[in-house]
Amino acid sequence: MKKGEKNILSVFLVLMSFFCLSANTYAKEPYKIGALFAVTGAASFLGEPEKNTAIMLQDQINKAGGINGHPLEIIIEDTKSDETQAVLSAKKLLERDNVLAILGPSTTGESMALVPIMNNAKTPLISCAAGAGITNPVEERYWIFKTPQYDTSAVEAIYTYMKKHGIAKVGIITISTGFGDAGKKALHELAPKFGITIVADEKYGPKDSDMTTQLTKIKASGAQAVINWSVGPGQVVVTKNWHDLKMGIPLYQSHGWGSKKNIELAGKAAEGVIAPLGRLVVWDKLPDKHLQKALLKKYTQDYEARFKGDPGTFGGHAYDAIMMVVEALKKEGPDKKKVRDYIEMKIKNWPGTGGIFNMSSKDHCGLDMSAFEMVVVKNGDWELLK
Amino acid sequence: MITVFLQFLFSGLTTGAVYALVGMGFNIIYNSTSIINLAQGEFVVIGGLMMWFFTESAKLPFILSAVLTVLSAGLVGLLMERLTIKPLKKTDLLLMIMVTIAVSILMRGILMFKFGKDSYSYPPFTAGEPITIAGAIIQQQTLWVIGITGVCIVLLFFFFNKTIIGKAMRACAVDTTAAKLVGINVSQIVMISFILSAMVGAIGGIAITPISLMEYDKGPMLAVKGFCVAIMGGLGRGRGAVIGGFVLGILESMTAGYIHSGLKDAVALVIMLAILFFKPAGIFGSATMARLRKF
Numbered sequence: 001m002k003k004g005e006k007n008i009l010s011v012f013l014v015l016m017s018f019f020c021l022s023a024n025t026y027a028k029e030p031y032k033i034g035a036l037f038a039v040t041g042a043a044s045f046l047g048e049p050e051k052n053t054a055i056m057l058q059d060q061i062n063k064a065g066g067i068n069g070h071p072l073e074i075i076i077e078d079t080k081s082d083e084t085q086a087v088l089s090a091k092k093l094l095e096r097d098n099v100l101a102i103l104g105p106s107t108t109g110e111s112m113a114l115v116p117i118m119n120n121a122k123t124p125l126i127s128c129a130a131g132a133g134i135t136n137p138v139e140e141r142y143w144i145f146k147t148p149q150y151d152t153s154a155v156e157a158i159y160t161y162m163k164k165h166g167i168a169k170v171g172i173i174t175i176s177t178g179f180g181d182a183g184k185k186a187l188h189e190l191a192p193k194f195g196i197t198i199v200a201d202e203k204y205g206p207k208d209s210d211m212t213t214q215l216t217k218i219k220a221s222g223a224q225a226v227i228n229w230s231v232g233p234g235q236v237v238v239t240k241n242w243h244d245l246k247m248g249i250p251l252y253q254s255h256g257w258g259s260k261k262n263i264e265l266a267g268k269a270a271e272g273v274i275a276p277l278g279r280l281v282v283w284d285k286l287p288d289k290h291l292q293k294a295l296l297k298k299y300t301q302d303y304e305a306r307f308k309g310d311p312g313t314f315g316g317h318a319y320d321a322i323m324m325v326v327e328a329l330k331k332e333g334p335d336k337k338k339v340r341d342y343i344e345m346k347i348k349n350w351p352g353t354g355g356i357f358n359m360s361s362k363d364h365c366g367l368d369m370s371a372f373e374m375v376v377v378k379n380g381d382w383e384l385l386k
Numbered sequence: 387m388i389t390v391f392l393q394f395l396f397s398g399l400t401t402g403a404v405y406a407l408v409g410m411g412f413n414i415i416y417n418s419t420s421i422i423n424l425a426q427g428e429f430v431v432i433g434g435l436m437m438w439f440f441t442e443s444a445k446l447p448f449i450l451s452a453v454l455t456v457l458s459a460g461l462v463g464l465l466m467e468r469l470t471i472k473p474l475k476k477t478d479l480l481l482m483i484m485v486t487i488a489v490s491i492l493m494r495g496i497l498m499f500k501f502g503k504d505s506y507s508y509p510p511f512t513a514g515e516p517i518t519i520a521g522a523i524i525q526q527q528t529l530w531v532i533g534i535t536g537v538c539i540v541l542l543f544f545f546f547n548k549t550i551i552g553k554a555m556r557a558c559a560v561d562t563t564a565a566k567l568v569g570i571n572v573s574q575i576v577m578i579s580f581i582l583s584a585m586v587g588a589i590g591g592i593a594i595t596p597i598s599l600m601e602y603d604k605g606p607m608l609a610v611k612g613f614c615v616a617i618m619g620g621l622g623r624g625r626g627a628v629i630g631g632f633v634l635g636i637l638e639s640m641t642a643g644y645i646h647s648g649l650k651d652a653v654a655l656v657i658m659l660a661i662l663f664f665k666p667a668g669i670f671g672s673a674t675m676a677r678l679r680k681f
Contacts, residue, residue, distance in 0.1 A: 045503045176648065203648040207607040209404055209598025212397040212523075213642045216390055233505040233599040244516045244523055245393075265507050265599060 028066075030073040031329055034093030036104035036114075037128075037318070041081030045232070046106040049315030050128055051076055052307050053299075054103065057322050060302070067329050074322070079105050086110035087117060094121045100334050103321045104128050106314075108178055111146070118143045124340045126321035128314070131182060135364035145343055145364045147320035147354055148313075149278065149371045154255040155186040157276035157372040158227065159194040161385070162252075167225050171200035171218030173211065173238060175230035183229030183254055199223050206232060212241045219247050231256035236265045243269030250274060255372065258313050263380055274385065276372035280316045280353045282382045291351040299353060316353030323352065392522035394643040395636060399524070400597060402635020403531040407590030408612025409619065409627030410538060411583045417546065417622050418555035418579035421482045425466065425490035426612060427605030429584045431497060432459050433591020434600030438506040448511075452592055456585050462493075463584025467577045477562075490605060497602040510596040531593045535628060538586060542624055555579055559622070614658050620668025630669065 035054050038047035058074045066072055075097050077089035086105045093099045094117070101124040105111050108131030115134070118125040119142060127134050127146040134146045162170070172187050174180035184201070191198050200221035202214035215238070218226055226249060228238045235253055239262075242251045253275040260281075263270045279286060283296035299319055303311040311319075324343050331346070332338035347359040347366060355371025374385040408430055415423045436458050440451035470485050510527040517524050546552040557565045558575045566572055591600065598604075612627075615634050619626020637657065638650040645653075661668065 048503065202642075203646075205607075205651060207604055208401075209594065210397050210400045210639075212400070213394050213639045214647050216393040216397075217643060217647075220390055233601060236505065236507075236599055244525060246523075261504055265505060267509075 028068075028070045030071040031067055031334055032073045032075060032097055032099045033322075033325055034090070034097060034099035034102040035074050035076045035318075036079050036086055036089055036093070036102060036106075036110070037076060038081040038106040038110070039076075039078040041079075043081040043107045046128070046314045047078070047081070049303075049307075049309075049311045050104065050106060050318035053303065053311060053315040053318040054322060056302060056306055057319065057326075061326060067326060068333075070329075070334075072326065072329075074103070075099065079110055081107060081110075083110050083113040087113050090114050090117055094123060099123070100329065100336055101126065101325045101339055103318060103325065108134060108182070111144075115141060115144055123336050124325070124343065126324060126343070128317040128321055131178075138362055138364055141364055143340060145321075145324075145359070147317045147324070147352065147357075147365070149255065149354055149367045150365060151182050151254075152186045152190060153367060153369040154276045154372060155183070155190050156369040157374060158252050158274075159190060159196055160369065161274070161276075161374045162196065162225060163194050168195060169197050169199045169223050170225050170227055171202070171221055171223035172198055172227045172229065173202040173204065173214050173218065174228070175232070175234050176203050176205055177230075179231055179254075179256065180229050187227060187229065204230075204234060204238075206230075206234060208234065209237065210241065211238050212245060215241050215245055215247065219245065219249070223249060225250050225252060227252045227254075229254045229256075233265075236262055239266040239273055240269045243271075255313070258375075260310065263377055270377045271379075273377045275375055276369075277375045277382070278313045278316065278354055278371060279373055280311070280313050282373060282375055282384060285382065285384050291349075291356055292353070295351060296353060313354070320352035320354050320357070324350075324357075389521035390643070392520055394639045396519075396522055396524040396528070397643075398636030398639030399532065399632065400528045400635070401638060402632035403528060403535055404590070404594045404598065404608070404631075405611045405615045405634055406535050406628040406631025407531070407538070407593065408587070408608045409615035409631050410535070410542070410624060411587040411590065412612055412616040413622055413624055413627055414542070414583035414586060415579050416559070416616070418558050419482075419576050420479060420559055421471075421486065422613070422621075423580070423583065424483065424486045424609055424613075425493060425605075426583065426587055427607070427609030428490050428493040428497070429459055429463065429587025430591040430594070430608050431600060431602060431605045432462060432493070432584075433588030434595035434604075435497060435501050435506060435591075435602070436588070437592045437595060438508055438600070439501075441508050442506075455592055456588050459584045459588030459591075460581045463580040463582075464577060466584070467580035471576065471580070472573060490609070494602055494605060501602055503602065505599040505601045507595055507599045511593075525597060527593075527596045531597070534589060534593045535631075538589065539624055539628055542586075546624075551575070551578065611654070614654060617658060617668055618661055620670040623668065623670045626668055626670035 037050045038044055039051050054074045058072055061072045079086040079089055103126050106128050108129040111127040111129045111134045125144050130148040130151055132150050135141050135144055174184040200218040200223055204211050251273050253273055255276050257275040258277040258281040279292050280296055286293045328339040328342035332342050344359050347357050350357040355367045357366035359366040375382045376385050411426045415421055433455055436455040437451055440446045440454050466489055470489055511530050512526050554570045555575050558572050562572050615630035616627045619630035634654055638654055641653040642650040
């Protein structure tokens with residue numbers, strides 16, 4: 001090799017390494033967003049997939065070059081499913097880390113505790129909890145958004161389906177947790193609007209092992225259908241008891257039913273159970289041209305490949321929250337007010353995992369009952385009902 | 387009408403059988419050490435989850451899985467006693483009870499790590515439709531749970547009353563110093579009682595999981611209910627715990643059925659308070675014996 005060639009080669013190599021360096025270590029400062037998830041504690045079944053989703057998306061976005069060249073840094077704090085811890089962690093994120101927005105928290109209680117803090121700090125919060133009170137009344141929730149569907153939308157989806165099939169008298173059975181109480185309230189409030197009468201109203205504890213008594217009462221009340229509102233093992237126990245009792249009336253579950261695990265655990269008892277489910281769990285049954293299908297497929301498959309488990313609807317709530325903030329940062333840059341305005345005004349006809357979002361100054365959730373598909377369990381799998 | 391009543395009764399029997407099995411575990415350790423082991427619920431969870439692991443994950447035959455599950459629970463009981471109870475210099479009862487709470491939290495953490503937060507289940511011991519009696523149904527598995535509870539009671543009765551080790555265990559509970567003086571190896575007896583109660587807990591876990599599913603944090607609820615029934619029946623009385631278990635289960639079910647399901651847990655607590663107020667020795671305990679108790 002001649003000397004000149006050598007020089008050219010070395011210059012080239014230096015340039016190359018420089019190029020590589022600048023591609024890997026960003027010249028621009030990172031965009032920091034905070035995340036409050038209940039990774040441990042009672043609501044850890046929500047926080048776990050949310051945390052995983054945040055880690056996965058952060059890696060994917062940074063691998064693809066970040067947000068306009070700025071790397072994305074998601075600072076995840078564990079709220080331990082506790083309101084006080086959520087408030088402390090939020091203050092840490094706002095004051096020490098100076099985050100541009102906060103994702104989460106995972107539960108309604110924690111989200112409500114943060115409303116005044118976020119309004120004072122003038123920083124957007126995109127909650128991953130379902131309670132309607134998080135974003136209503138919207139005038140007092142200027143900085144607050146949420147991605148999960150309203151409980152009331154799930155109730156509307158069930159009642160609409162029931163009305164179509166001539167069911168007018170229902171018995172409801174709910175779990176004695178925040179989730180069950182919210183569902184119970186929504187079921188009672190919306191019933192008159194659909195001409196439905198609630199003829200039995202039963203409850204059970206989150207760790208109860210037998211609900212035959214409650215179901216027997218519902219059966220005796222002359223109900224034409226049972227609606228169970230719970231998450232966790234309770235919904236499987238109710239399904240088994242319903243099957244054993246041969247009640248002769250259909251069982252409806254809430255939108256918390258959407259995990260294949262439930263079908264596995266309930267076995268053949270799950271056959272015929274109807275529930276309104278987000279499209280995340282039934283993405284493979286959707287027509288190809290559906291707006292949500294491509295993103296649901298990618299998200300589910302990526303998640304399964306990395307974490308060896310299905311993300312459930314809960315991981316999806318974090319996905320939607322992150323992607324909204326990322327899109328706003330991409331379009332508007334690191335300005336909290338502009339990010340907020342972008343999410344309120346520009347998230348229109350926006351496909352996410354939870355549904356097709358239409359945010360507005362009147363609705364900081366942007367989903368209605370069209371976010372749900374009515375799904376029945378058939379041969380150990382989901383099947384869409386028309 | 388009678389069908390509905392029977393159904394409430396059977397539902398109560400199902401939950402009652404679960405409570406009874408847990409309550410019995412409390413009595414074994416109490417009978418030999420006067421300790422109330424608040425990690426008893428975790429032994430039940432270990433039973434259910436390990437059984438799932440051996441049958442569904444490792445695909446071992448049923449009997450072998452059950453034996454392995456009971457043995458591994460026994461091992462956990464042994465480790466618990468040797469690592470946390472024995473090293474205690476002061477044999478203060480309250481301190482020991484607090485240690486058992488700590489152990490229960492630790493065990494829950496380990497179980498969460500190993501099994502995650504999902505619920506687990508496996509098929510009932512005998513497949514088939516529930517049995518119908520006068521229009522009311524009772525699951526076959528419930529009969530298994532009741533049967534296993536019965537067998538456990540008989541075996542434990544013989545163990546505590548007819549064998550030397552069993553009698554030695556009872557002697558330890560009455561007075562450790564006196565037991566030592568007559569040549570009983572107290573440390574060994576305490577260890578055996580932990581192993582035994584862990585095994586009984588695990589047997590309960592194996593039996594109830596097909597009915598109620600099992601997850602890592604079911605322990606505290608089982609411990610609270612099991613403790614309730616052990617107190618109701620008179621601490622230390624094997625039969626008492628069993629009858630207490632069924633009484634509580636049936637009362638809960640009847641409250642849910644005839645009053646309101648929202649009230650059923652309150653009823654259990656009210657009953658327990660009433661017993662503690664008016665008959666602190668429990669329904670089947672004698673007042674004289676209660677006075678001899680250290681705790």
